[in-house]
Every structure is written in C-alpha cells, then in structure tokens.
Amino acid sequence: MNVLEKANVLGYAGRYDSCGPKACEVEVNGGLGGIYYAKAEHKTCRLFKTLMDNNCAFDCKYCPNAHGCSTKKASYKPEELAGLFDYLHKQLKVDGLFLSSGIAGDPDKITERMIEAVSLLRGKYGFNGYVHFKVLPGTSYELIKQASELATRLSINIEAPNKAVLNELTSCKDYKIDILRRQAWISRFDLAGGQTTQMIINDLATDKDILRMVDWEYRNLNLSRVYFAAFRPVKGTPLENAEPGSLVRQNRLYNVDFLLRAYGYKIKEFDLVMGAGMLPRQDPKLALAQATFESPLDINEASFDELIRVPGVGPKTARKIVESKVKITKYEQLHELGGWVKRAKPFIEVGGKRQAMLDEF
Numbered sequence: 445m446n447v448l449e450k451a452n453v454l455g456y457a458g459r460y461d462s463c464g465p466k467a468c469e470v471e472v473n474g475g476l477g478g479i480y481y482a483k484a485e486h487k488t489c490r491l492f493k494t495l496m497d498n499n500c501a502f503d504c505k506y507c508p509n510a511h512g513c514s515t516k517k518a519s520y521k522p523e524e525l526a527g528l529f530d531y532l533h534k535q536l537k538v539d540g541l542f543l544s545s546g547i548a549g550d551p552d553k554i555t556e557r558m559i560e561a562v563s564l565l566r567g568k569y570g571f572n573g574y575v576h577f578k579v580l581p582g583t584s585y586e587l588i589k590q591a592s593e594l595a596t597r598l599s600i601n602i603e604a605p606n607k608a609v610l611n612e613l614t615s616c617k618d619y620k621i622d623i624l625r626r627q628a629w630i631s632r633f634d635l636a637g638g639q640t641t642q643m644i645i646n647d648l649a650t651d652k653d654i655l656r657m658v659d660w661e662y663r664n665l666n667l668s669r670v671y672f673a674a675f676r677p678v679k680g681t682p683l684e685n686a687e688p689g690s691l692v693r694q695n696r697l698y699n700v701d702f703l704l705r706a707y708g709y710k711i712k713e714f715d716l717v718m719g720a721g722m723l724p725r726q727d728p729k730l731a732l733a734q735a736t737f738e739s740p741l742d743i744n745e746a747s748f749d750e751l752i753r754v755p756g757v758g759p760k761t762a763r764k765i766v767e768s769k770v771k772i773t774k775y776e777q778l779h780e781l782g783g784w785v786k787r788a789k790p791f792i793e794v795g796g797k798r799q800a801m802l803d804e805f
C-alpha cells in the first residue's frame with residue numbers, strides 16, 4: 445500500500461474522534477480524506493486527522509477499528525506520516541495535525557511511533573504549528589510526558605460518564621486506571637492547547653450522569669473542553685443496529701457545557717429543569733429562566749450574575765450593562781449593547797415597561 449492509500453484508509457479510520465463541535469471534513473487533492481475544518485486555539489484551521497495505525501486488539505463495540513471488525517487495515521511508519529504531513533503543509537492544504545491510533549498490542553509501542561512521527565515533524569521538518577496528540581489508554585507516564593513536550597494539546601477519550609457505562613462498551617479499558625489516572629497525569633503538564641476529552645452520547649447514561657462527570661472533570665482535572673459525540677452506529681460493528689444518539693441532545697449538552705464554562709452556572713441549577721435526569725428539548729438557559737424568574741428584572745438595578753441569567757444576554761452584554769454610566773430606558777439601547785431584545789423582553793423591565801408576562805412567553 446502506498447502512502448496516499450494509507451492516508452485514505454487511516455484518515456477514514458480517524459473520523460470517529462471529535463475535533464470540535466462543528467468540525468466538518470473537507471476534501472482536497474481529488475479526494476484525500478482526513479482533512480477537517482476545526483477550531484484550534486480559537487481560530488479555524490484545517491486539521492489533518494488520522495490514525496497512526498488502525499489495527500486494534502481492543503473490543504470497543506462502537507468502533508470499526510476494533511478487533512474482529514473487517515475494516516481495511518493500514519499503518520504508517522513515522523517517517524511516512526511526517527513526510528506526508530510536511531508535503532500537505534507546504535502545499536498549504538493543512539495547518540495542523542490530529543493524531544490518534546488503534547492499539548494493536550502494547551500502548552507504549554504505538555505511542556513511541558506516534559512520538560517519533562511528531563518529533564520528526566518538529567525537528568527535521570521544522571513544523572511549529574498545532575498538534576493534537578491522543579493519549580492511548582494505558583500509556584506510561586514517561587511517554588505521556590514526552591508527548592506533552594511535543595504537542596499543543598493532549599487528550600484521552602473518557603467515552604462514558606462512569607465505569608458501569610464504559611464496561612457496557614468495552615472489556616478492555618479500566619475507567620479509573622486507564623482513563624482517569626492518565627487524565628490526572630496530563631493535567632500536570634503545561635500545554636498551550638490544554639487537555640480535552642470526548643464523551644459518547646447514547647442511551648446508557650442520562651444527561652445528569654454526563655453533566656455531573658463533565659463538571660467533575662472541569663473542576664478536578666482542569667480540562668479545557670469536553671466534546672460530545674452523539675453515538676453513530678457503524679456497519680460491521682456489534683452496535684450496527686443500535687439506535688443513533690440524538691443530535692438535539694448533543695446540542696443541549698453543548699449548551700449546558702458552555703453555561704458552566706463561560707457563564708459560571710452551577711451544575712445543580714439544572715436539576716430544576718431535568719425530568720428523569722434528562723434536559724428539556726428547549727434551550728436550557730431559557731428553560732431555567734422560565735423556571736426561576738418570578739418577575740421581570742429591572743435591568744438598571746440587576747447585578748452581573750442576575751443579568752447573565754436573562755435569555756438573550758451574554759456575559760459581554762451583561763458586563764456592558766453593569767458598567768454603563770447611562771440608564772437603559774429603551775430596548776434599542778439593549779440591542780446596541782449586544783442583547784437579543786426579543787428573547788430578553790419577557791424577563792426584563794426597561795424604563796418601567798414590561799413587554800410580556802413571563803407565563804405568556
């Protein structure tokens with residue numbers, strides 16, 4: 445198999461790792477797979493997303509690369525991958541690398557090859573851009589440390605919110621030792637792009653289970669981001685006939701994740717709007733405001749913490765309102781400060797006016 449054939453097999457095999465909530469694949473050079481538009485360090489870039497090797501001895505039931513699945517197999521030598529990436533980078537086709545791998549045997553052996561490929565990129569080819577390096581479950585501390593010195597971002601996929609759910613998906617990964625312990629090690633390293641992880645969204649766990657674990661990860665392991673991936677059944681895997689995960693659910697989890705990280709909401713607040721541990725289908729911020737606002741808020745008297753709980757008002761607008769030296773007496777002023785007036789109206793009082801009753805919204 446030549447390098448371009450390997451690029452297509454391993455680029456296709458790598459598509460199940462999320463590299464961003466809105467990442468989408470782009471085709472270049474007459475169909476070379478594995479290139480994605482994704483957000484990296486606050487800017488959109490084209491990531492070359494690939495596996496080093498898609499041979500795997502693990503039995504993850506959702507994965508087409510798992511042991512026993514009949515997917516076409518391929519494996520890069522470190523120099524092949526580094527040389528191909530350098531070629532694509534010099535052709536201005538890609539800006540960064542997202543590198544993961546199947547685990548054919550000892551995770552340290554495959555990680556050594558991944559490290560060698562990235563070392564070549566950094567040294568021989570002088571690439572100093574974005575590298576997202578997937579830590580494989582069970583990799584030794586010493587190798588994770590070496591990877592942290594080469595990569596912009598490290599991640600290990602947690603996949604599930606607890607051990608019981610992970611055990612339903614695979615018999616090969618120990619939740620505490622292979623995943624959480626490795627995440628704790630990664631959290632000790634200084635990485636420009638921080639540490640991220642990915643959680644599969646399926647019927648085995650409630651939103652409450654997922655969000656509790658996400659919150660724990662942010663607080664205890666200092667994660668930069670958690671990515672959610674609605675489960676997609678893949679032909680040829682043991683779960684090929686299972687129901688796909690809901691994209692609406694995935695989006696709601698992203699909404700709450702953003703409210704936790706950017707707005708400072710507390711996870712317990714969402715208990716109010718969860719029925720049987722599941723978020724409502726509507727926007728969680730709106731649902732929470734409808735459940736908690738007893739009367740419209742006087743926008744000129746409200747604190748920052750109160751204002752960011754108003755639908756249509758984000759942290760930037762709330763900050764501008766609080767710091768404004770001029771009283772807000774018209775909806776137009778709120779609009780000028782970046783507020784979404786139509787959404788905010790039922791929850792605020794502006795210039796003595798209440799546009800609509802809360803229960804009419």
Ligand code: SF4
Pocket residue numbers: 500501502503504507508509510511545546547
């Ligand atoms: S470890 Fe699991 S998810 Fe990763 S490649 Fe192997 S089977 Fe797939």
